[in-house]
Amino acid sequence: MTQDARVIVALDFDNVEQANQLVEQLEPSACKLKVGKEMFTLFGPEFVKSLINKGFDVFLDLKFHDIPNTVAKACKAAAEMGVWMVNVHASGGAEMMRKAKQAIESSSHPQTKLIAVTVLTSMDQDQLNDVVPGVTPAEQVAKLAALTADSGLDGVVCSAKEAVMLRKSLPESFLLVTPGIRPAGADVGDQKRVMTPVDAIEAGVSYLVMGRPITQADDPLATLARVNESIQ
Template sequence: MNQEARVIVALDFDDADKAMALVDQLDPAACKLKVGKEMFTLFGPEFVKSLIARGFDIFLDLKFHDIPNTVAKACKAAAEMGVWMVNVHASGGMEMMKAAKNAIAGSSHPQTKLIAVTVLTSMDQAQLNDVVPEVSPAGQVKKLAQLTADSGLDGVVCSAKEAVMLRETHNDEFLLVTPGIRPAGADVGDQKRVMTPVDAIDAGVSYLVMGRPITQAENPLAALQAVNQSLA
């Protein structure tokens, strides 16, 4: 595969050996990997470093949200681990996001990308009303994506269905990273807003986060290759 991998495989395991058994079936040229809160809490930085040592680009999905100084130090630590990408919550505000971006720029691995979460893909209108009344998920995403861009970050996590809207105001340099991607006919699980890989790329998504359709497939590499072929 000559072009950059667009699929980020979400490693959601509570067993490091099972995770590595899957990773050993995958190709770093064909995908990137995402490590989230559960795995990082269980297995820590050494687990992440072992994935990087295997040649994978790692998206460290810890969604930092705290006072600016705390988030900046956490993001710098993530960058110096060598991860490809890390994220924060856009609702932490501009000062927090700028502090995080500057900390990465001053780290030993300044190329680490920093993106922000707008509205979690599990949130629908009813849930959002409990947090910010009388704002639609799309309206909140648009507002927070603009705040993220104004803060100098590399992009956002968003739903594929919001990508079309965001591409109206943000060019391709602004990364749109999208969970809730399911191949046609797959179980949607606990995601409320989902889309197929081809539709997502057509909508302007930069990277697709995919978990169970690949990790629980009988042949994970074949499932990944099928997605990559559909995108090609």
């Protein structure tokens, strides 16, 4: 198991052969891997276990959000699969988050980290107004991150632009996991709030989630190596 790789490569594929072809070009010492809803729905726990068996730390990005008992059981099942990290939606509330953390701690893999999603990086002010009127993304992130920390979780998913703010109020050990990371000059895709790897690390981000800039590169390992070198 690697402990120091700061880049989490997002495996956003609808084809397991393509995913495995990419994984064969990567190294567990250079990155962790993220499996999200599409791949997990298509290929299930066995695909996740295959990545773990190759030596990769896996972030199971399913963003559980349900009644506390249901989320707790799902998080325990994820931990017992052997994943490095799993997540929930902070908007599910403190009881849901506490029970999820307790369920992981009672599992056969209690070291699995549990983080919470604050505000999705695809949401800008206009979209957030439809859900929580009169609140900025930064204010909502700060509120939900504090709730997450108070609930005993290991960290949050947030935009790199909010990391500076969160680092001022949360302990250094509290993980900030950030999607929307794009090398300078790269296409931002559907992410609204983005930042380069170097800027993100300087902002206090713990782990960088990167998809297309690495998965669609001509040489994924070389691209990953350049990112890792830049953030040393």
